[in-house]
Amino acid sequence: MKTDQKSQTPAISPLKLTERTDSISTAEIISVLKGDITGLHIKRGFSSEVAEEITANFFRNPGLKERKDGVPGQYVGASHYRKDAGTYFAQSEDARSFVDALFGGLVDPVHGVFDALKRELHIQGIELRLARSADGQANVCRALSWSGTGPYALEPHDDVAQVVSAGSNYELTAVAEHTVVALNFYASMPDEGGNVRIWGHKPTVTDRRSQGVETTGYPYAAAYLDAFPCHDFQLKAGDIVLFDGGFVHGVTRQSGNGKRRLLLNCFFGFARPDLVLWWT
Template identity: 30%
Template sequence: MESAADDFDIGIVENLLRDGHHDGAIAYVVRGAVPAAVCETVHANFRTIISVEGTQRALDDIIKADQVGATQFKKSGQEYALNTARLQVSMLSLFDGLSADETSRFMLDDELRTGFLARGLHFGPARFKSTYSNYCTIRAWLRNGEMSLQPHEDISQVEAARADEFEIQTTGQNTMSFNICVRSDGSGGAVRVWDLRPSPTTRRSLGLHDTGYPYPAEFVEDIPHTTIVLEPGDSYFLNASFLHGVEPVVGERITAGRFVGLSDDDHRVMFWT
């Protein structure tokens, strides 16, 4: 399901959060959501930060990417909050040369805030004690074996938030991934979505209940899938409880993203990274 930016429908996003789908569709693509000039400025700032500071993602054998911004993956609320605070100067530098309004446009903040408010929902960053989550994470995907990002789901990591009561633990079972394509030079990098939402039993049997990453390639080889192809400025909202990944990238492909969830009291839509 997709629409142009001028026809953005907050009702579809709310349905993905509440029900996990909209008329059976688990993804919503918004074409031309972000102006080209905004994407170009963020891209230039991102490359400057990476050239000076290097990637802000810990080096490991799981995901290889140049990254700016903190992520909650495999972290407690305390660890995530500390990492978010440590990287705030770099995050602010991502938006050098942009106005406050242009920065809000980058992650569709105004559309989401006003749209949810009209439906009686508060929209904002997830809270941990006295702090709030990171604004967004931006990555350049690198070669990482058969895929740039292996098959995974993003509900398992929410389970880890229960340990120290990070607010995202209240978001239930329909964690949503929201991503913007910032740059695409070359080929590949499409998002592949498999028609499977692993059960807690399946997640435990694979030892992935607390991380959701990575599912073995042989586990998904016979499962039907679709692909989402984004051009710079396009965005998508995806029920991230379904298995998904990023196809191999040749050239440069940069995306910015965050997770979004609806609290179990139905009053608050929160985001984190």
């Protein structure tokens, strides 16, 4: 009986985190991609001027929309969350010009990371490309401003459940067998709060089922997470964070005054030993 109880106890997973200042390196990105480290926080990873311009482009973007999938926030771009492949890729194509408009003529950090990683992986005999289907291909990122008003601006969740449950028409479901990396570029941050909190817990299918989040990974109850250690990435505009999205993570409550929290987000991971897919 004791053995059964232990087997059903959610496991604590060690957090292997790195934080530093200055530009990001492809070697560090690959360390997260291969699961060697859990997360990486690069402070001042891109310029405040670029961050401010992206923020202005977001709030005047004609493609700005309110999310209507149960996750409160505004966005520009497309999300595969709770969508079949046909719908997601069609929406990605429809949103492409709006995503491009986030950057204007800027030399932006998202394309910079994508291009640098693509070159490095090519040297290693690995292809990096945007996920695609007959209906189109993914965008390089989406822009998000979470607006939850409870204890979390974005409630605790994991990013693997939505990939596992994406469906057979998605090529990206294969990434769930490896590390699903979440990559975030912070264009604007409030004066207080809005930090990424990551817990030392990488849920299994059984764990998700016990919490009723088997297909979405969202949201995990605060009481469930009390048993796990956590770490807050203290964020400012211009920071870059990437981490293993299989670990439960959320966004802490943000102050209601002053600047809004805005990030550019994407996901990537190995679909095969010779192929890394990138999507939103």
